[in-house]
Amino acid sequence: MDKEKFIISKFQNKFIGDDGAVVGSYVYSKDLFIENSHFKKEWLSFYEIGRKAMMVNISDAIVMNAYPKYALIGLMLPKNTSLSDIVELNKGIKDSCLKYGIEIIGGDTISSNLIGLSVTIIAKTKRPIYRKALKDGEILAFTGNLGGSLKGLKALLNGGKIGKNSRFKNIILRDKFFYKASRYINSAMDISDGLKSDLPKFLKNKDIKLRYNFNKFEFNSGEEYEILFSCYKKNIKALKNIAKKTRTKVTFFAEVKRGRYRKYGKSEHF
Amino acid sequence: MDKEKFIISKFQNKFIGDDGAVVGSYVYSKDLFIENSHFKKEWLSFYEIGRKAMMVNISDAIVMNAYPKYALIGLMLPKNTSLSDIVELNKGIKDSCLKYGIEIIGGDTISSNLIGLSVTIIAKTKRPIYRKALKDGEILAFTGNLGGSLKGLKALLNGGKIGKNSRFKNIILRDKFFYKASRYINSAMDISDGLKSDLPKFLKNKDIKLRYNFNKFEFNSGEEYEILFSCYKKNIKALKNIAKKTRTKVTFFAEVKRGRYRKYGKSEHF
Structure with missing residues (x-):
């Protein structure tokens, strides 16, 4: 431990x-x-x-x-x-x-x-959203693009400079999307430590595996403050509409299936 | 400033x-x-x-x-x-x-x-007690003895050791007295910076002077966490009773009079 x-x-x-x-x-x-x-x-x-x-x-x-x-x-x-x-x-x-x-x-x-x-x-709040144990068939999604904060951090650690709009400096919160979308969302957390270490915290139940291949996402970037959430499949359409209206990118990237969750190595903290 | x-x-x-x-x-x-x-x-x-x-x-x-x-x-x-x-x-x-x-x-x-x-x-709380402007004739008091924390701090700054019951290490709060006494108390604060710098904060109105001579008290000792409070004269008896019942020393040390508050030099922070 x-x-x-x-x-x-x-x-x-x-x-x-x-x-x-x-x-x-x-x-x-x-x-x-x-x-x-x-x-x-x-x-x-x-x-x-x-x-x-x-x-x-x-x-x-x-x-x-x-x-x-x-x-x-x-x-x-x-x-x-x-x-x-x-x-x-x-x-x-x-x-x-x-x-x-x-x-x-x-x-x-x-x-x-x-x-x-x-x-x-x-x-x-009138209806708090918790991190709940996920059910079979639930869909996982996140807002925005991941990786910007890590990119900024790496540049800074290498002695470089970053622009004032780098995600590391200037966090964009997804309140407009999230408050509207909340009635369609089951469980949520912000991505503060990187998807690699936040995802296991989000998947509270141990007997879950994720169906999709998601090697294409940035797993190590912490301090993104994008939102990781789960929803039922039937609500994807409504959520996509709200995403469009609020000009928020949302990526539906995995489906919850019973089984063992695959680990992604040790997380890296700054 | x-x-x-x-x-x-x-x-x-x-x-x-x-x-x-x-x-x-x-x-x-x-x-x-x-x-x-x-x-x-x-x-x-x-x-x-x-x-x-x-x-x-x-x-x-x-x-x-x-x-x-x-x-x-x-x-x-x-x-x-x-x-x-x-x-x-x-x-x-x-x-x-x-x-x-x-x-x-x-x-x-x-x-x-x-x-x-x-x-x-x-x-x-059902009845919060604020730091209010004081009225003519109000009495000022504090709980406990002042000076223990400064004594401990001075010993430590001089490289000495202090006992585990030194006020600097072990704060005693006056909740038993204060909750019972609260109905008789007009205004209160804890003595965290020393009476010398806390008293001017307590005396919000500028046109006040204090009647008693109180050079005998320890003015510089911060982090006492004794309670400085004000009450009407008519409530002193009831407060003394509560002090006795809860075995709390209370010193009634000054009376509010219109006039200019006398300053006590610059406060010393650790």
């Missing part, structure tokens, strides 16, 4: 396994976004740091079919952070809040050697 | 100024507890780190007169953290949760150079 699994096992609770915890009609999610763990300082502007920290958290609310309402923000900032950097960071956070109608209701600021944000999103 | 004030001004929202944000009957609070900002690794055991991170957050819920129910926990842990350290950290967190009936509902774990916890507490 690796260390992360050990930690998760020690903190086991009935909510674990989903992107957020549902209590009544609220969905709570919390993700850290910390220098040297998620990014190098020179890779992102302060604006981009603020925006990405918010977007990875908003993503959790969306894939639970919840509307983000409030945010609590913990800020770790080095003592030498300039006032203009703070203004930029704040703008990155605020722009994301504005886009999704989120009100910042509290938080904490400390000086630290590392730049870091801890974001808690409080979202509301 | 110092940098912290600048940051707070940029993130200004209508909830700022209280220990938690009240939304409906819920109170949300979030504090970071990060190595080298709040503690040195060698000062606290992993058990003590977990416990203190929880207690400083639970404190925020209590002083809002709210009962903590759920927690989200973001963990930053160095790659070389041993499994037994993780077990200890978990035990420190869990013991505090058990004591206050808190259920952990989610969180996030990442590897980082720094040990750190970001805790969000979701609490319930």
Whole structure:
């Protein structure tokens, strides 16, 4: 058992396994976004740091079919952070809040050697979508194109530069498609660790195999924040319509069959 | 304007100024507890780190007169953290949760150079207590003894050792007194930065002076997590009774009078 699994096992609770915890009609999610763990300082502007920290958290609310309402923000900032950097960071956070109608209701600021944000999103939902055990015949799909984030990360790790629209810098969330599509969707999660390590988490039941060959997809790219979901075959048409209307690419890539799930080796984390 | 004030001004929202944000009957609070900002690794055991991170957050819920129910926990842990350290950290967190009936509902774990916890507490209240502007004649009081935390911190900064019951290591919260006393209390906050810097925050109105001489109190000691509160004079007797019943020391130390509040120099942060 690796260390992360050990930690998760020690903190086991009935909510674990989903992107957020549902209590009544609220969905709570919390993700850290910390220098040297998620990014190098020179890779992102302060604006981009603020925006990405918010977007990875908003993503959790969306894939639970919840509307983000409030945010609590913990800020770790080095003592030498300039006032203009703070203004930029704040703008990155605020722009994301504005886009999704989120009100910042509290938080904490400390000086630290590392730049870091801890974001808690409080979202509301009438019908949360969980990661459920899949049934025979269900279809798996994902939104968008995979691979952009890994491509950006590789360029950065090699000392290169990436454009401001690289997926690594600028996450695109699929809320427009997903909220409309939610009534046709059985189970969902965001692709944050790469399909290779997220897919086994999604396939909670152990006796499943996937019918399609999908070597053509980018399996290793994490931090895509595209949505992996399942639906019944009869709903594919409705979903394709919503995808078209919301100009969202959706790839239906596999069908659930009883059998053993084929593993794809060890996942690679940054 | 110092940098912290600048940051707070940029993130200004209508909830700022209280220990938690009240939304409906819920109170949300979030504090970071990060190595080298709040503690040195060698000062606290992993058990003590977990416990203190929880207690400083639970404190925020209590002083809002709210009962903590759920927690989200973001963990930053160095790659070389041993499994037994993780077990200890978990035990420190869990013991505090058990004591206050808190259920952990989610969180996030990442590897980082720094040990750190970001805790969000979701609490319930029927009658939140805010930091309100004080009225002429109101009495100020605080629970417990001040100074223990600073004494511990000074010993540690001088390379000394402190006992496991030092206030710096082991925070005592005044929930038993405070929940019972809440109906007699007008305004409250926890003493996290020391009375010297917390008192001006508490005295929101600018035209106040305090009647008593209180040079005998420890003004500089932060992280006490004793409670600073205000009440009407007529309620002192009832509060003294509750203090006696719950074996809680309470010091009524000042009376609010119109006039200018006397400043006590610059506050010192660790």
